[in-house]
Every structure is written in structure tokens, then in C-alpha cells.
């Protein structure tokens with residue numbers, strides 16, 4: 055069974071975001087480290103567990119980005135993926151342009167499952183997975199916290215407001231993974247060494263026009279200076295008074 | 305024509321609250337563009353309160369009611385919405401950024417071949433064109449974007465746009481679409497989470513961190529939530545708590561959990577790591593209780609109390625109960 059996981063290189067979640075001089079991007083000087091976007095790491099974990107449960111299979115990690123994304127693809131290989139593909143091109147906030155680039159590669163492959171993170175830690179668009187599925191004409195289940203492959207279908211748990219849905223989808227299908235059972239494994243030293251010898255193909259992406267333009271990027275307004283009201287339970291009556299009279303939220 | 309279509313969600317035959325928010329935002333933007341707001345409801349049978357959207361500014365309420373739309377089948381719903389958008393020649397389409405809206409909107413965008421702005425927190429009209437402001441980097445920054453597509457698509461974050469009655473009366477009509485025959489996923493079971501209010505829908509959130517020491521102490525937080533009222537208040541949690549298995553992931557607030565903006569956020573024994581702050585710093589009022597006066601959570605809190613949660617919380621619950629009893 056073939057599985058492809060789409061993963062994105064994003065700034066570490068510890069990053070203190072600063073706006074760059076152009077006013078539309080973030081200042082790279084503030085980014086100490088880049089990572090595999092956290093939900094994408096969970097998607098890699100999901101693919102590896104599925105391969106293990108099936109007893110055989112092949113996991114490919116796929117990224118659209120600049121040369122530096124090789125580092126994240128190697129992380130996926132070190133976790134246990136079998137091969138990697140880098141589609142080189144400029145990534146923008148237009149998720150549909152990204153989806154088209156990924157689709158260009160995916161349509162020629164015969165994956166039973168294509169996995170995505172539910173959202174990327176930088177743009178937070180939460181859209182690329184279901185867009186790719188729609189472009190490919192494959193069914194897609196989003197925000198999957200757990201799933202099992204059972205014959206020709208995947209049985210998924212999906213988080214919605216007020217509960218969990220159990221959703222069945224016929225393969226080939228696209229799933230987007232959220233936090234749940236797929237706690238990502240750490241790469242072992244052996245895995246890291248092995249990753250260096252695994253195939254990593256690089257080619258130019260078929261880049262589509264990006265039509266979502268970022269006009270400005272701003273930091274959220276500073277919160278007004280807070281107040282420590284006191285220590286211990288004696289401070290409670292003053293807190294309740296302020297919540298009622300000043301903040302007017304009680 | 306500069307009309308905007310608001311895609312409205314229903315549940316069990318009733319319009320969801322977020323639907324009124326989306327229609328109100330569409331009406332306001334349409335007025336600025338010199339057009340009308342219309343609403344579309346895709347469902348198994350017509351919700352009885354469909355006409356009530358007129359009061360919130362929907363001049364036309366279109367119903368795509370068919371048993372084939374009985375349960376949410378994303379591929380089929382997406383086609384229905386895309387067909388209505390194409391036939392109606394809309395300038396823009398707004399969705400609610402709910403579990404369903406976030407699933408549906410990208411598919412509609414791909415069918416129409418236009419970009420989508422996800423989880424938008426502000427809509428503006430500049431020089432006759434729409435611009436959308438949306439959080440990026442888990443709320444550490446806000447990007448304002450404009451769409452170069454033929455139709456501007458956006459999903460709007462719940463609880464941010466106020467529902468506004470405009471006093472109109474909308475005409476209700478058939479949307480003229482039937483379910484397409486496409487491969488789709490099927491919901492085979494729904495497990496309700498005990499009827500508690502979802503953290504993304506609550507106006508007050510009582511959140512607990514690792515300093516709560518264990519799941520057996522959660523009754524203390526539940527007591528506070530109930531004193532405030534479990535119809536408006538919900539429980540939240542830090543990732544440390546969820547990873548320890550004390551609480552379900554649905555309650556996690558932050559980078560890899562929910563991003564929330566309630567009226568009141570209470571952080572109890574939560575240190576305030578950058579990934580937690582990302583999920584709650586846009587709350588209107590923030591209260592923190594922590595025994596460490598240097599905890600970073602105090603940096604964003606409007607009101608803080610330095611102390612042991614197990615001493616402060618019972619007193620807080622008691623005082624709020626008293627206040628509610630006085631009315």
C-alpha cells in the first residue's frame with residue numbers, strides 16, 4: 055500500500071514573530087529554527103503506523119518549497135519514510151496555488167492514501183488537503199484524530215463541535231490529520247543515519263499563479279498593562295468586583 | 305452585481321448561531337459594495353427558521369433541501385454550493401469557520417478555482433474591493449489579504465462578528481440544485497461529548513494547567529464553570545494536561561489546539577508558554593491564578609492573583625455564586 059504525506063517547512067512554534075521591513079512577511083532573523091509543521095509530523099506518524107499495521111507498504115514524504123525544505127524531508131525519512139520528493143518553487147499564502155503544485159505530482163502516483171496536516175503552523179489556512187482532494191477528484195476526510203485501514207476503506211474519527219464523528223471513506227482517499235493518537239515518534243540515531251541514504255528526488259514544481267495577495271502583516275495590539283491584585287484568596291473579592299464593574303464580563 | 309452569498313449551517317432543523325454572524329457580516333460588506341446579501345442553506349429538509357435570516361440582512365434565503373443532503377456529505381455539499389455561486393454570479397462567498405465550514409470552503413474554492421481566506425477575523429471594503437484580516441502563526445500576527453480571484457471566498461471565525469438585526473424580511477426560495485452523484489465519505493456514527501459546551505463556542509473559558517496536579521482535581525474547575533453557568537462557560541486545558549491524558553484534546557487551547565477569543569478567559573495554574581498564549585491572547589479579558597509571580601501568563605493577564613489555585617479557586621467560586629444569587 056502506497057502512502058504519501060505532504061509536509062511543510064515552517065518556523066519553530068517558539069518563534070517570536072516580528073514583521074519584516076517590507077511589511078508583509080516575517081523577519082527571518084527572528085526565526086532560530088525551522089521544523090516540520092507539527093500536524094504534518096503527526097501525519098508522518100500516521101503513515102508509518104499504517105504501514106506497520108499492514109505489514110508492508112511504502113511511505114513517501116512530499117514537500118513544495120525552496121531548497122532548505124530538504125532538511126524537513128530528511129526528518130521525515132529519519133522517522134521512517136522510505137523516499138522523499140521536493141518540488142521546488144515559491145510558496146505563498148494562496149493555498150490553492152500550493153494545492154495545484156502538489157496535485158501536479160500526486161496525480162501521477164497510485165497512492166491509496168494521501169495524508170496532510172490539518173493546518174500549517176505558519177499560514178494557518180487549513181485548506182490545502184481538501185483542495186488537493188477536490189482537484190484530484192478523491193474523497194477526503196478532514197481533522198482526523200485516529201483512523202484504521204480496513205480492506206478497501208479507511209475508518210476515521212473526526213473531531214467536530216460537541217463530539218466525535220466516525221466516518222468511512224473508500225480508498226484511494228485523502229485525510230488531514232489533527233492531534234489525537236498520532237503522537238510523533240523521535241527519529242533514532244539509526245534512522246537519522248539511514249535517512250542519508252534514502253532516495254530524495256528534487257525537481258521544479260509546476261507553479262500556478264498565486265492570487266491571494268498579502269497587503270499587510272501586523273502584530274496583534276499589545277494587551278493593556280495587567281495588574282496583580284494581590285496574593286491568595288483575600289484578593290478574590292477585588293477580582294470579582296473588577297470583573298463585574300470594570301471589565302463587565304460577569 | 306456585487307452580491308455576497310452567506311453559506312449557513314443548520315443542525316437538527318435549526319440554524320446555528322454562527323449562521324446569523326455570517327449573514328450579518330455579508331450584509332454589512334454587501335451594503336458597502338452596493339449589493340445584496342443572500343443566504344444558502346443546504347440540508348435534508350428546510351429548517352423551520354430559515355426566514356428569520358431576513359432580519360439579519362439576507363434579502364434572499366435559498367434552500368437546497370433534498371434527502372440526498374440529509375447528512376453532511378462534503379463532496380456533494382461543495383458541488384451544490386459551487387453551482388449556486390456560479391448560477392448567481394456572486395462577488396463573494398462567506399462561510400462560518402466551524403468544523404463543517406472549514407471542511408467545506410476549501411472544496412468550493414477548488415471547484416470554483418478561486419483562492420480562499422481561512423478563519424477571517426475582520427472584513428473591510430477598500431476602494432470597492434474586499435480585504436480580509438486573518439490570524440497567522442497561531443495568532444502571533446495578523447495578515448490582511450485580498451483575493452485576485454473572480455469570486456472572493458472567506459471563512460469567518462465564530463464568535464467574532466456580531467449578529468446584527470437589520471429589520472428586513474427575506475424572500476425564501478428554492479436554490480435549484482440537486483445532489484450530484486460523486487464519491488463521498490459517510491458519517492456512520494456520532495458520539496456526543498456529554499452535551500458540554502464546546503470551548504470554541506463559549507463566552508467564558510475556565511482553563512486548567514499542569515499545576516492542577518491531576519484529573520481528580522478537575523471538579524474544582526467544574527465548580528467554577530457551573531457557578532458562572534454551563535450555558536455560557538466551558539472548560540479548557542493546556543497541552544501538558546491533554547498530553548498527560550487528564551482531559552480530552554477537544555479542550556486544548558493553543559498552537560496545536562483551539563484558538564479562542566471569549567469574553568473572559570481564566571488561566572488556572574497555567575504557566576503561559578508561547579504556544580498556549582497563541583491560542584488565547586485575543587480574549588477580551590484574561591484572569592490568571594498562579595503561585596509563581598514570574599509566570600509569563602501574568603504578562604498577558606488583565607487581572608492576576610498570585611497564590612495556590614486550591615485556595616483561590618474555592619473562594620472565587622463562592623464569591624461568584626453569591627454574586628449570581630444577588631442577581
Ligand SMILES: Cc1cc2nc3c(=O)[nH]c(=O)nc-3n(C[C@H](O)[C@H](O)[C@H](O)COP(=O)(O)OP(=O)(O)OC[C@H]3O[C@@H](n4cnc5c(N)ncnc54)[C@H](O)[C@@H]3O)c2cc1C
Nearest residue numbers: 513514515542543544558559560561573575577580595613
Ligand atoms: C509544537 C508545540 C505545540 C504546542 N502546542 C500547545 C498548545 O496548543 N497548547 C498549550 O497549552 N501548550 C502547547 N505547547 C506546550 C507548551 O510549550 C507548554 O509546555 C505547555 O503549555 C505547559 O502547560 P502548563 O502551563 O499547564 O504546564 P507548566 O508549564 O508546567 O505550568 C504549570 C504552572 O502551574 C503553576 N502551579 C503549579 N502548582 C500550582 C498551584 N498549586 N497553584 C497555582 N499555580 C500552580 C506553576 O507555577 C506553573 O506556572 C506546545 C509545544 C510545542 C513544542
Ligand SMILES: Nc1ncnc2c1ncn2[C@@H]1O[C@H](COP(=O)(O)O)[C@@H](O)[C@H]1O
Nearest residue numbers: 060061118170171173174179180181182
Ligand atoms: N508547501 C507545502 N508543501 C507540502 N505540503 C504542504 C505545503 N503547504 C501546506 N501543505 C500541507 O497542507 C496542510 C495544510 O496547510 P494549510 O492549508 O496551509 O494550513 C499542511 O499541514 C501540509 O500537510
